[in-house]
Amino acid sequence: MNVEILSNQNASSISLFNQSNESTDLQIRVFEWTQKNGQDQLTPTDEIAISPPFLKLQPNDSYNLRVVRINPTPISGEKTYRIIIDELPKPIDSRKAAQGVNVLLRSSLPVFVVNKDAITKLNWKIDTNQEVPSLNISNIGNRHALLNNLMLVDTTANKSYPIKVNTVNGYILAEQSRSYSINNFTYQPNHKYSVSLTVNGKKTTL
Structure with missing residues (x-):
């Protein structure tokens, strides 16, 4: 609400x-x-x-x-x-x-x-510099994003990695970013990845 x-x-x-x-x-x-x-x-x-x-x-x-x-x-x-x-x-x-x-x-x-013309715009990257890899999502728009059903998808291996988000950690305000740990994941530099998620109630793929 x-x-x-x-x-x-x-x-x-x-x-x-x-x-x-x-x-x-x-x-x-x-x-x-x-x-x-x-x-x-x-x-x-x-x-x-x-x-x-x-x-x-x-x-x-x-x-x-x-x-x-x-x-x-x-x-x-x-x-x-x-x-x-x-x-x-x-x-x-x-x-x-x-x-x-x-x-x-x-x-x-x-x-x-x-403002009715404000937009949400997201980009992402995988951070492997920590002991547990993380997915960093940045909101470069000027309107908030509420994330749900967040999942990193290894399109090369056809494998998905669900990431827990809720109304506490799922909000990314304008011009801000959050990092989410990716459990049981090993980054493969020769693989292609995408992010599947729901943003402000709309399902999308990044």
Whole structure:
């Protein structure tokens, strides 16, 4: 799940649902989301506002959060943020017996403010300089890429090497790159290779 706001729009919304039989108190914050050396970095920002920032969700109820750009300016590519939703601890009732460990949930939702003409463009290379070979994928476009079903294909030997990606390590922001270990793989310089993957929901081959 993510939120996309076109650069000529000022706001969007997301729906939160509480499917439990107890009320839930939530804190909602927003951070600028960047990447450096393949690692996500979150920085507090005042470019996006969330309304409301605190919320009590009643049992089996829903609420629409407003996601608002503050002083929006035109952009040529994409700006990226993350909404962090934290479940807050419930008050302790000393009259009740201990119920064990109470696990508090945290959700992280990507927010993209994007120009409609922004594009994703990927290239790749195999890095054999480490003990375990890796597939380095660079996003030279100005829009994010979300990778799924990633696979290195040895077209000469007709052999495939699946690579695990998910919504944590599968995002490559604009002008950034990530490296993915290729297990049980030995590079053959006289072989031809390709990369099969799904990018932002579209299956493609590089």
